[in-house]
Amino acid sequence: MQVSEKRLLASIHDVAPCFESQVDRLADLIEARLGPARYAMLVVPDHWGRAPIAEARGFQARLRAWADSGVEMFVHGWFHRDTAEHKGAASLKARHMTAGEGEFLGLSHAEALQRMRDGKALVEDIIGKPAAGFIAPAWLYGPGAMQALGECGFALAEDHMRVWRPGQEDKPLARGPVVTWASRSTMRTASSLAFAALARPALQPLRTLRLAVHPGDVTKASIVASIDATLRAFSRRHVPGRYADLLK
Incomplete structure (x- = not known):
């Protein structure tokens, strides 16, 4: 990719065995507009303590196949669930920016370090190559x-x-x-649809556009249609790229 080209970075969040069918639908949706493997996946090692990838051999094979095809694999927390008690600004973020999923917002340095290292080791062992990076659940990071x-x-x-x-x-x-969407309430869905509609023309001047989708998005036809419209609009002027391109 030439340095002068504008980039479009698309990603599927919350990639875990419990969301395999939803991830498949999102991958199909993205590939229909951007082509094969022109996106990233954010892998959760054990979503909410109920979906350990370490015990899902079939899903491990799928992750390896995706990675081998060129899909970038990010470590996306460990549990994705926030169990910390927050005060001040962190409390506001935990309450309003996510539904109890800002796992790394309130962790101590030691606990954050352990979960990051464990997640990195697990994902890299499965895919047989370095992870593309780390993205905290809900894009929320505390000092630790x-x-x-x-x-x-x-x-x-x-973030x-x-x-x-x-x-x-x-x-x-x-x-x-x-640009992302929210499916957990009617109000949040309406707000995310409105933002995406505004973003399609307003963010075009940016050199790097980012678009993120989640498993819950496929539960609402209005969100699926908005994702498709946004992919179509963004890919007209921006080349589907890889996060690694930013390091060149």
């Missing part, structure tokens, strides 16, 4: 997680507004909001 990020050897990290090299968060590799 930010400190741990720089110690785990991940090439990339991402709602930027992509960066761990340890160099003050030098973003890409800026701008992720």
